[in-house]
Amino acid sequence: MLFLADVIKVLRLKRHSTFMENRLNTIMNANSPIEGKNQAKSWLNRRYHNYSYYLQKTYGEKIRKVSLHGGFTCPNRDGSKGFGGCIYCNNDSFVPHYINEAMSIPAQMEVSIPFMQERYNVQKYIAYFQAYSNTYSELENLKQLYQEAVNYPNVVGLDIGTRSDCVDEALLEFLATLNERVQVTLEYGIESIHDQSLKWMNRGHNYESVIKAVELTKQYGIKVAGHIILGFPVETREMMFQTGLAANNLGLDFLKIHQLHIVKRTVLASRYERDSFPLFKADEYIELVADILERLNPDIVIQRLFGDAPDDILIAPRWGYNIPKLVHLMDLELKHRETWQGKLFLS
Secondary structure, rough: HHHHHHHHHHHOOOOOOOHHHHHHHHHOOOOOOOOOOOOOOOOOOOOOOHHHHHHHHHHOOOOEEEOOOOOOOOOOOEOOOOOOOOOOOOOOHHHOOOOOOOOOOOHHHHHHHHHHHHOOOOEHHHEEOOOOOOOOOHHHHHHHHHHHOOOOOOOOEEEEOOOOOOOOOHHHHHHHOOOOOOOEEEEEEEEEOHHHHHHHOOOOOHHHHHHHHHHHHHOOEEEEEEEEOOOOOOOOHHHHHHHHHHHHHHOOEEEEEEEEOOOOOOOOOOOOOOOOOOOOHHHHHHHHHHHOOOOOOOOOEEEOHHHHHHOEEEOOOOOOHHHHHHHHHHHHHHHOOOOOOOOOOOO
């Protein structure tokens, strides 16, 4: 993929030439609508069904997620199905520093929402239970936490990150009642569709568990998101490609795609430091994700294409780009190919 690789090399150089910098920015920021008889519609001038477009279309205004900490753990941490959790996981990667599990849900909202209002100029919110497995508790405790979240003023949605082995019909029946008030989404950590990879990462369940949980959730009319990770050293590129396309067969409403990160205080970090293994370069990852996107059902909403981690705990990969820059590079790759999400999708 010479074109994108060359662009990335240019970006890594110190830009002495004002002309080159301006020219590159012109190319990368060209957001002309997608047109053509056989081309997909433009989703807010992007070539994939992005989450910002979905939120604007659904609610008529900007919406932000408010991360909440419910004080949960995971069955592969507490001994139920193992110890230590997934080998790559450090929840400090995505828990905001200004909240903690000792705070009540309303208290966390009180702290988070003023920050959202000031930084993003938004007035409506999705309550997002993110850290650990957020359905792994007694039903009565879950009911209290979720109700506290959706009862908070201007909350229009409830997103719950969890595992496929931590849901049952009693929970889904309750969530279906909340779904009549706000949009409820269950976000399942799929990570990979390959059982040998799930075993390697100490996941504690197989892919069949994911299939059953997604099917059951959809029976209750609840939207389903999936989270996958690309870059496990025990997988080939083809295996990762298969994981990406599994979203089609699962019938997901939303999809998050992340590159594998090595972060401090994880089992994977210890292994990496003892015996490092290849990780994606930015252009390699972008090329793979583009291959997936153009074969993905265009109705699936893409919530994320890149992961990030706090700089003080990230070991690798260090690409040197923030998320907006990486999104620009993805746009550039899709434009260069003259492709878009779903161009090669076969229903």
